[in-house]
Amino acid sequence: MTRWAALPRAINAGKTLKMADLRAFLVEQGMRDVATLLASGNAVFACDETDARAIEDRLAAAARHRLSLDTDWFVRSHDELAAIAGANPFPDASAARPNLLMVLFFRDPVDPARLPRDHGGPERIHAVGRELFVDYAGGVGRSTLEPAMKRAKLPPATARNWNTLLKLVAATA
Structure with missing residues (x-):
């Protein structure tokens, strides 16, 4: 199981979304061990999916439908984030x-x-x-x-x- 960070674009800097709603949304999408960080849409979670692009596409489509939120999603694994740092x-x-x-x-x-x-x-x-x-x-x-x-x-x-x-x-x- 991979630990991921989801970084949606412009959350609470143009597109309002409560962090409790974001956590509930991610759980509905099958993510586990969901937590948010700060109020800018940063979320971390675990899931079995290993393709970041697939997660990004899935979250973008589901957010449009479920939250009426049309935004880009950027997903990175722990290993990717550590490599970036x-x-x-x-x-x-x-x-x-x-x-x-x-x-x-x-x-x-x-x-x-x-x-x-x-x-x-x-x-x-x-x-x-x-x-x-x-x-x-x-x-x-x-x-x-x-x-x-x-x-x-x-x-x-x-x-x-x-x-x-x-x-x-x-x-x-």
């Missing part, structure tokens, strides 16, 4: 400002050629597989990277800061 290209940022080091989760590998190269700000970005690490050294709100990312028309993603990533690694262990 281990691949951190910005250890200085995770130590000094973990709330400003973001990991963006995508469904497919990030194409580095599509990433903004010159956006005029202090942010650093680095793609590793299906994740994009972003060090918002000057803060997220003042970032000049955000408009450049929108212009790059990257596929849908969801972001979690370094502290939350580490909590997800621990919660899925």
Whole structure:
């Protein structure tokens, strides 16, 4: 049985969903040992399914039907989350400002050629597989990277800061 983390996009930052409702929904979908982390839709659970894409598709379809919630779902196993944490290209940022080091989760590998190269700000970005690490050294709100990312028309993603990533690694262990 695999321990998974589900990271739905924009929960309680545009799409409202109570965490009790999310837990009940996941149990209805056959997930076991369900827990939520924070109020942003992070959930951890166990299930026998071994295909993350299949879980993402199933949760997206069921959420549209059951919760009237149309959003993207990003699912990672404990091993994947631990590997993401281990691949951190910005250890200085995770130590000094973990709330400003973001990991963006995508469904497919990030194409580095599509990433903004010159956006005029202090942010650093680095793609590793299906994740994009972003060090918002000057803060997220003042970032000049955000408009450049929108212009790059990257596929849908969801972001979690370094502290939350580490909590997800621990919660899925």
